[in-house]
Amino acid sequence: MCVATLCQHSIDDPTDPEIQGRVRVFREQTLHSLILGQYTRGGEYVLETLINYLICESFMSQEDETGLWLVQGIIVQLALSQGYHRDPHNFPSITPFSGEMRRRVWAVIVQLDLRLSSQMALPCVLKAQQYDTVEPCNLLDIDFDEDTIDLPPSRPETEVTPVLYGLAKGRIDKMMGLVNDIVNDTKEHPYTEIMQLDRKLQEAEASLPPIFTWQPLSQSFMVAPEIVMHRVLLQLAIQRLTIWLHRKYLAPPYTQTCYQHSRKTCVQAAIKVLEFQQIVLEETQGDGLLYPTRWARWMLLSSRPRAVFLLGVSILCYYVQLTKSRPDVSLDESTGSKIHGLLRNAYPLWLHSTTVSREARRAIDYLSLRLGLQEQEIGVPLADSTADTPQDTDMSLDQFTWDAYEGKLPK
Template identity: 40%
Template structure:
């Protein structure tokens, strides 16, 4: 990585603390170095007049330790749950509610059913190849599942080369016994994912015998395929590495994410194992350093490593913990923007990368990886325990804005009305790039939201506007994933990773209202602005309520919202019903910038991202676009209404506009 890509955290450590520094960053490798997305500049020496700002202003800035039946769980201060725990009025209430809910579940079973990746707990029983083969359906069925996988999951080109896989696939059917156990595990991950996609296409509102029978059959297939994956990995001694190990583990993690409605520590641990194997196999070093690797193998290694880095950051943010891969540990270059038909295992010299205007299947992964590179710096910055000058926050903010502006036009979000000719998959890709951008704004400015400084007004503005922006996307996705709407068939992409961004936005707005109402009322922006937040949270409450039966996270945020919004008579979250209590607030609220990509953030600080004073860790909702497990209800409005709403952030009389 170039000198301009120096790790800002390491530079500041050299200036602030008299501790040994890591290796010279001038020679340290860096991950993904596109010219359009420069890394943060080195921090200025503290010989200037500006002093470091201590952003820790409350106990919540140390994160949150939550006691459970299995011990204690820690989440960093940027995690949504830590934000809620930082609200004094809510903490005891939420703790009591959670305890009551746990008690209502009855005593623990002697042998509780194991959830999460079975690989971590040991396979229920070892299986030989013959037993594994017995679970593979007829070829006609497998063909359809493989086709569904490659045509539905945009992560597929980042993990598998379709042309090469089809050669291996034909070889499998010609001689199944010659196939390695790990490759069989890879096939089971593909079938498991594809079956989940098929299951999500069923209409949850139709309960006919035929549909129910199909749903049971598909779920049985998912369960069988899911069981076989770890059995194949164990049979193939996956811990030693080798061909197809990383690909199988990555898709296995994706399948587990789709099956979970909340963040699961087991998935993060499995991701850690995958990172360790990738390091052991040298994926963190660019293939150009090693002789004997073909151009094809080198390019696929770059694709796989880029995806592992993205998955690591996404899952770590979801768990509220530091990421495992640091940018100065790797020099693997960015993959090329190429169609799978542009190169294969016989390629002697790789063709030049296509332009970013060429929407190949891999382009979305490349654009997301570039944005995630900048977000990774921000994540490390937010997790750093040391203090920094506020100018460093502004520099990081500028870099994030530059990264967003570098997104090609073909992947930029404008409005739902302007996307009606796009495929549902492409629409979701655009939305996800937007949400991870706004989440990053939150993480960057969160600590500076309520500082007694002139700069805190800028951070507070960015945080609040970004939170409202994220909830705009939540509301839009809720309506567009209803039956007969444009994103109905893609609703499985609204996964626990995506929902984590909305949890962050919801928690931050709750935290702001608590401060504005009592702790620091002088920081309230305006009555009309606070009312806008209330209306947005009310709509969000109704969305979370629908999934509260299947999601512990949704259940917790519903309880918090019930307190913040004053819903004394709100139905229990356990009922999963809709609230009939009317707030008396405006029935509509002006959207922020959901419908206009080109609108700039006020104040010239770039994008608008929600942030909290002390308890949130961002999650870039980015690597896997998963499945929302909550049943859908009839939409309350047509999608055109979202596009026709007045842009509230531009039309409201913001307090800072007069400054």
């Protein structure tokens, strides 16, 4: 509740020194509690407290990926030692209430492991075959308590509960684990396996609760802003996984038509990522549909979540560069204009963040030097605006190919 309250107070200005001070005090007191409680021995509420500590560290330390990943490793090992990886139905001594709460805690731990591991470009600590804990039920807190003898059946997914978004996100995150294993594997995987994962990702998207199915904003005026923002977050996760799956096939000769689906899918996913970035920027303004969820603007544009937007920028820039350096790659005027507009709109965001983010400085350097965005007029299509840019001819495609795949920019 303390973390939720601090987040609520930080809606208008998360960088407010007073808010930062409160988070710092809460983090320090949480750490003291863990040490005094000898957290390495496990016990009741230790995992929940560690998760709160991890959230505070994430709030305070925008650039410290390694530290967060190490803390998450501690959480995973403690959870395993306490049997959270086995479904409570295996243990008759665990009450229905405690069992359901354990499922909720485990679901959070699995999602944190998947997200932090993917951000570090490292394999997940947990593997699906290591646990059989099922996903939590779609229940309201009033549906059960400590005295419940039999857990009530899960509510239909047409009923929105505080758990429903976590269930939806968990289904996409499960796909993240499968995709992450492939992109981090040292051996090559056949293209048929990539396409099989692509189909599974589409099935995971289709399995989302109806309320979280993406609808254009023009059809969402009667939908709660929180629901719309959750749709955006889910779509960003889906498009990121789509790029991870297919980005490798941007580089091979385009005469190999067997990869045509992957090329088109990857570029379209990158376009969607930047379109969602524009939605967040515009609709969280004072008169926007998502203004009540303006906290998400800061969350999405902070260092770690912003990586998905950097990935979209790098893919589009790389694709445009291919069209200028290889005769077998073409870019039609309509797509070129759309890409140009999205990159132009993204430029001010990265420029604003250059004082606090190394990634933002790299993005600005790349967009400025490689595409000449500072000098070009907005109305000039990208396919034409980059044609006479001197820096384009100096670009090392071999080096940038792999950097782009990892969502990085050349130094």
